[in-house]
Amino acid sequence: MNPHQLSSGDLIADRRAEYAQMLAASGDHAEAADLMRQALELAPDWAAGWFRLAEHEEKSGEREAAAASLARVLDLNPDDIFGARLKRAVLGADDVPGQAPSAYVARLFDDYADRFDAALVERLDYTVPGRLAEMVESFTNGATLERAIDLGCGTGLFGAEIRPHVGMLEGYDLSSNMLAKAAEKHLYDHLGEADLSKPLAASGLIAHDYPEGRADLAAAADVLMYLGDLVAVFAIVPHLLKAGGLFAFSVEDAEAAPVNSSADGFLLxxxxxxxxxxxYVRGLCETAGLEVLDVARATIRKDGAQDVAGILFLSRKSL
Known part of the structure; x- marks a missing residue:
């Protein structure tokens, strides 16, 4: 959910917030922050407004004030649909959380769904789905796999790459809007909501008709960058795979990424x-009984004008 799309419920506060946004667009972030504070005097319980204020404060160099505004966001919105706790960590005001809030990720991609394919493929040179599919096809010599599970399937970009090589394809995502876009492509035999941050029984990945140990392939293309601590994921995936099943996935490369905050094995x-x-990833694979078959470093997409470096892995569950 874009915080700039949310109304305070007060017309004058909204108008001042719009003017603040115009000032910010012209580069006058300090004045934008002052005007946003005036808006919040009229609407003090406006969580999205406090998030906007924090953005203006950060860009004007008022990092401590921005962190305080983000704390107010969390008071008003404990589910943290804005990712305020992540922002506080980037500012150095909090420890790095183990994962992005599920509500934040779901709302982020619900808002992004309509323009996701065009943004990633046409403007950001997104390459992960094709590269992961090539790694799988190279190892299997192009043989058809019986069943694959696309974790964090989004609109179906990886599904489109792997569909010709699998008999049954399942897709799961946190975002209902992303799932709706994936359904329009008619790639998947089954689509469902799932949360990789939860234990297997609560994740949404197991049901009567979809038991453990069913997949020849599980994939997570550009998904794990929203889960810092990957222990839960690597506890789930082996339960989805048959013996000898493959897990293909990507991460952003910590060794190549400038960061403001860090924790063991992963960086925000x-x-x-x-x-x-x-x-870190190799250690998780070893603990989970996944043999690493192939590793490739590549530019996986752009972030504005900057290349994003990533690591692609192909692993296999022990026979």
Whole structure:
């Protein structure tokens, strides 16, 4: 959810916030912050307004004030649909959380769904789905796999790449709008909501007709950067795979990513996405009984004008 799209419910406060946004667009962030504070005097319980104020304060160099405004956002919105806790960590005001809030990720991609394909493929040179599919096809010599599970399937970009090589394709995502876009492509035999940050039984990935140990392939293309601590993911995936099943996934490369905050094995970038080290991922694979078959470093997309470095992995569950 874009915080700039949310109304305070007070017409004058909204008008002042609009003027503040115009000032920010012209580069006058300090004046934008002052005008936003005036708006919040009229609407003091406006969580989106406090988030806007924090943005203006940060860009005007008022980092401590921005952190305080973000704390107010969290008071008003404990589910944290704005990612305020992540922003506070980037500012150095909080420890790096183990993951992005599920509500934040779901709302982010609900808002992004309509323009997702055009933004990533046409403007940001997004390459992960094709590269992961090539890694899988190279290992299997193009053989058809019986069943694949696309974790964080989004609009179906990886699904389109792997569909010709699988008999049954499942897709799961946190965002209902993303799932609706994926359904329009008629790639998947089953689509459902799922949360990789939860234990397997509560994740949405297991049901009567979809038991454990069913997949020849699980994939997570450009998904794990919203989950800093990947222990839960690597506890789930082996339960989805048959013996010898493959897990193909990507991470942003911590060794190549400038960051403001860090934790063991993963880093939180200013983009509010996580980057992971190869050593951290290899350790999780070993603990989960996944043999690493292939690793490739590549530019996986752009972030504005900057290239984003990533690491692509292909692993296999023990036979």
């Amino acid at each position: 970038r200013p983009s509010l996405r996580y980057a992971h080290s190869e050593a």
